Amino acid sequence: MYTMLPDSGQQNSNFKGKLLVEKYFEGKVAQMKIDDKIINDRKKREVYNIKKHSGSGIKAVRQQICEVVNITKICIDAGADQGPTCYYETEELCYTIDLPDLPQLPGTGGPVTNPGPTDEQEQENLREAKDLEVHNYRKNDCDAILLAQRRAKLTDLKTAIERIKDKNIEYINVIRTSNKNNSSSLIIDYEYSNQNSKRVTATPHWNATNGYILGFSHNHPEGSAPSPTDVFNTSLNILEMVHNNNITRSELANYMNNFTSIVVSKGSVYTISIKNGVGYMGVKDSGFYRPIDHSKYSKLASDYITKNNLDEEILADRQEAGEYAILKLYGDIINITKHNIGEESNSQILKIDNSTKKVEKEKPC
Numbered sequence: 001m002y003t004m005l006p007d008s009g010q011q012n013s014n015f016k017g018k019l020l021v022e023k024y025f026e027g028k029v030a031q032m033k034i035d036d037k038i039i040n041d042r043k044k045r046e047v048y049n050i051k052k053h054s055g056s057g058i059k060a061v062r063q064q065i066c067e068v069v070n071i072t073k074i075c076i077d078a079g080a081d082q083g084p085t086c087y088y089e090t091e092e093l094c095y096t097i098d099l100p101d102l103p104q105l106p107g108t109g110g111p112v113t114n115p116g117p118t119d120e121q122e123q124e125n126l127r128e129a130k131d132l133e134v135h136n137y138r139k140n141d142c143d144a145i146l147l148a149q150r151r152a153k154l155t156d157l158k159t160a161i162e163r164i165k166d167k168n169i170e171y172i173n174v175i176r177t178s179n180k181n182n183s184s185s186l187i188i189d190y191e192y193s194n195q196n197s198k199r200v201t202a203t204p205h206w207n208a209t210n211g212y213i214l215g216f217s218h219n220h221p222e223g224s225a226p227s228p229t230d231v232f233n234t235s236l237n238i239l240e241m242v243h244n245n246n247i248t249r250s251e252l253a254n255y256m257n258n259f260t261s262i263v264v265s266k267g268s269v270y271t272i273s274i275k276n277g278v279g280y281m282g283v284k285d286s287g288f289y290r291p292i293d294h295s296k297y298s299k300l301a302s303d304y305i306t307k308n309n310l311d312e313e314i315l316a317d318r319q320e321a322g323e324y325a326i327l328k329l330y331g332d333i334i335n336i337t338k339h340n341i342g343e344e345s346n347s348q349i350l351k352i353d354n355s356t357k358k359v360e361k362e363k364p365c
């Protein structure tokens, strides 16, 4: 998944911000800083090779992103005592993507209705109230299940999931609210994809122009479980919401209560939500460039496969290993539920069992 994170105040027509690139299981995630349409890949040039091409039509920037991907696993038998030595044969794959490549959100625009307090003391009070909101924020297993099931019942989202579930490239839907203070009226913006890419972009926003986005739903054609990028890059930075005087306490509460990142993966629907406000904010706040967590994720998943005698070629095994890895890393700060596509009241919460250390699915309510 590609994720576009505009700098604050940026318009889609003149993108300036960060671009994140995610690779599943190989443990590589890169971040490019885009300033004034210049792509500056400062951190991962050896992995991601960014080339700027001249724009065409109304597109602001056309660029090519290249990733080194694993094609085949080759194992050489080193003898009975040592076991096989394995390595991956890699290949460079390049996609052309256009920035911006986002849909026009219908029904957005208009003036900012809440300019926020101008008095310094009032601003401070607001920040403190929001900080308290984050520190006190918890979502228990049952609430996570109920939230997933509310999403599962949304007719437009069901339709959207049906449309993307069998695609062999990634598609994404935006879930946004017409009322920034609650989520009683949700709007699903139909799927879009990068035309020449296997990966999609997620651009979180919280403003009248670009919409009040409570999350995304995207498909994983490979059938993989949610990755660290799916958890964090689909959401707004909570700390920035605390410090943004235009955002009220009830808006922040609405966001944390109703944020979901949904991953549609070969027959299953994963719904990620925030479990612990301050924990979640801490991870978001520590930055989006998370290659270390992605390599930890990758290692946890492959160790789980080995330890439990699973087969990464088998979908259920691969998903379970990914579920374990994501829970091991972030199980204290996020909830993940899973149900089959089409099911509306059968979401189960994923846990790591204390004694078996294996992934368990529970339905406590």
Ligand SMILES: [Zn+2]
Pocket: 001, 218, 219, 220, 226, 227, 230, 263
């Ligand atoms: Zn994803």
